[in-house]
Amino acid sequence: MIEQHTLHNGLVLACEQRTSTPSVALSLRLPAGSAYDTDEDDGCGAILLELLSRGAGDMNSRALCEAMDLVGMQRGGGIGARSIHFHACLTADRLEEAIQLLALNIMQPRLPASDLEPARRLCMQALDRLSDEPGRECGHLLRSNWLPRPFHRSGLGSQKGLSNIDMDRVRARWKMCFCPEGSVLAVSGGVSPTKVQALVSEAMTDWQGVTKPLTATQPNKGGLLSVERDSSQVHVAMAWEAPLRGADSEAARLACACLGGTTSGRLFTSIRQQKSLCYSIGASYHATGYAGWYQLHAGTTGENATELISASIHEIHRASQDLRDDEIERTRRSVISAMLIGGESTSNRAAQLSSDLMEIGTCRTLAQRVAALEQVSCEHVRDIASQQANICPSVVTVGPMTQHELESAAG
Numbered sequence: 001m002i003e004q005h006t007l008h009n010g011l012v013l014a015c016e017q018r019t020s021t022p023s024v025a026l027s028l029r030l031p032a033g034s035a036y037d038t039d040e041d042d043g044c045g046a047i048l049l050e051l052l053s054r055g056a057g058d059m060n061s062r063a064l065c066e067a068m069d070l071v072g073m074q075r076g077g078g079i080g081a082r083s084i085h086f087h088a089c090l091t092a093d094r095l096e097e098a099i100q101l102l103a104l105n106i107m108q109p110r111l112p113a114s115d116l117e118p119a120r121r122l123c124m125q126a127l128d129r130l131s132d133e134p135g136r137e138c139g140h141l142l143r144s145n146w147l148p149r150p151f152h153r154s155g156l157g158s159q160k161g162l163s164n165i166d167m168d169r170v171r172a173r174w175k176m177c178f179c180p181e182g183s184v185l186a187v188s189g190g191v192s193p194t195k196v197q198a199l200v201s202e203a204m205t206d207w208q209g210v211t212k213p214l215t216a217t218q219p220n221k222g223g224l225l226s227v228e229r230d231s232s233q234v235h236v237a238m239a240w241e242a243p244l245r246g247a248d249s250e251a252a253r254l255a256c257a258c259l260g261g262t263t264s265g266r267l268f269t270s271i272r273q274q275k276s277l278c279y280s281i282g283a284s285y286h287a288t289g290y291a292g293w294y295q296l297h298a299g300t301t302g303e304n305a306t307e308l309i310s311a312s313i314h315e316i317h318r319a320s321q322d323l324r325d326d327e328i329e330r331t332r333r334s335v336i337s338a339m340l341i342g343g344e345s346t347s348n349r350a351a352q353l354s355s356d357l358m359e360i361g362t363c364r365t366l367a368q369r370v371a372a373l374e375q376v377s378c379e380h381v382r383d384i385a386s387q388q389a390n391i392c393p394s395v396v397t398v399g400p401m402t403q404h405e406l407e408s409a410a411g
Contacts, residue, residue, distance in 0.1 A: 002353065002365055003193035009207055010181025013200055014353050014363050015193035018346065024092040024189030025346035027354035028102065029083040031211040032177030034153035041169050043123055043157015045079050048111075048170050050119040052077070055110035056101075064105065071097045079155035081147075082214070082288070083358055084177075089347045092190040096199050103203040106178055113167045120162055127156045134398040135235045135299060137227075142237040142295070145225055146394040148217035151290050179209030186353035186363070189346040217290055222394040224410055226403040234305040234399030238296040238312065240391040245287040245359055248384055250376045255385040256285035256294050257331045259319045264330060266315050267296070277308040289359050294388075302400040309395065309409035320389040325378045336370055 004014045034045050054061045068075060068088075075088040086106070090098055130137040140154050187196050222239075243252045260267035260283030267281045278300040286293050296316075300308045342348045343366040356363035364372070395410050 002363055004357075004363065005193075005197055007180065007197075007201055007204070009204065010179075010183075010210065011200070011204065011207070012184045012357055012361075013197060014184070014186045014357055015191070015196040016186075016188040016349060016353060016365070017192055018189055018349075021190045021346060022091055023089055023346050024095050024187060024191050025089040025350035026087065026098065026102065027186045027347075027350035028086045028106070029184050029354045029358045030086075030106065030178055031082065031182040031213065031358075032084040032173065033080050033082045034155040034157075035081045035150040035214050036173065036177060037150070037153055037157070037161065039158075040161065041165050042153060042161025043127075044161070044165050044169050044173050045084060046123045046126075046155055046157050047116070047119050047162070047165055048173050049077055049079050049084055050122055051111050051115060051170060052105060052109050054112055054115045054119075056105045057108045057110075059104075060110070061115075064101075068098075068101055071101065073098050073101070081151040081153065081155075085351075085354070087347065087351060095191055095196075099199045099203045103207070107204070107207050109174065111167070111171060111174065116165075116167055116170070120165065123157060123162050124159070127159065127162070130156070134229065134231070134233065135297065138235040138237040138396050138398045139295075139297065141225060141227065141398070142239055142394065142396040145396065146220055146222050146239045146293070148220055148291055150214065151217065151288075152220055177211050179211045180204065180207045181209065182211035182213060184354050184357035186350045186357060188349040188353060224394070224403070224406050225396045226401050226406040227396070227398045228402060229399050231399050232301060234300050234302055234397055234401050236296070236298040236300065236305065236309060236312075237396045238309075238393045239293050240316070240388065240393040242285055242292040242294045243287065243384065244292040245289055248380075249287050250372050251380040251384040252287065252292070252294075253285050254328060254331055254335065254373070254376060254381045255319070255323070255388075256283055257335050258323055258327055258381070258385070259283050259294075259316065260296060261285075262331060262334045264327070264334075266319055267312065270315055271298075271308065271311050275307075275311065277304045277311060281308075281312070296393075305397065305399070305401045306405055306409040309397075309406070310411070313391075313393065313410065316388050316391060316393075320385050320387070323378075323382050323385050328378045328381050332373060332376075336373055339369060339373075340366070
């Protein structure tokens, strides 16, 4: 069972008690993601995230790290388009100290000016590393070219943006976005909702503020982009329209999984197994309140790249016309199995709950998520799949493939 509550300061809290586990996981999302960056300070969120680990309150970086280790917090953080995300997992008996440390870190970060340049260098290195990971770079470029603005930013920033950032920008971003109203906190594990609410209310009672939501979007250019590299491999990333998060989401998830979400999916069996056109291929469905999209990733050789792209688009079109009941049911079982196995982790559950809260304002139990998939009819899946009949996908390649070859392959 999940209990959801909005605190007096506007923070939305959800707690899922799981009496069978001694651990507890926290997932906090603050509306401070890369969509709040601009062309002039692209990467400000990334630098802010890095500086948050450099101390809080009267503790310097080392003292804060040691305090979290003493509590046993297995922790991390990241930045997405909409939010900066903090997550931690620990034993339930140390939850009070963990919440106090988390509150201190976000409410009273030291943000030392002396650490700006080291943080900038680390962010620059992360951006430069993309060229050594062509598969990841391919996905990065696809996002940048296809998703609506300002949600197209990856969080890594740009050379220009990272170079422009000073402490005034970082502190302004923290003050503007690290506010309780607009933020969400999810807790899953061996602790009661009543206790969680009391601990969070006490630790964050002085936290105030409202973050202005990001709603306006501008269409992106999309299209075809080839980044030529002297290598033996071509990495391919492809995106096309899918339903937004809502009533059609579960049907879209199953339609996409039939295409490329399992080893019995059409992309894997036809393009990899039968035609041997790639060493890896798959498709995934992504849905938010601002965009819905299917995404394909594949790795191949230069000599197979053209045929791979053409064959992939052909399989997408074919799946829009002739999905069978038996393959939909087989895929449904696989998706539900993966969901149940992943749901055994308190960390996974806390992350899912906070994501739901941030995107749709409510969250579902694991049983409710499974029931939603069970209730989707095969006809509904086919109806959603049929919307892919006339797609014109955006495609990005990285490797020995020219722009002309890509345009020919994509039709």
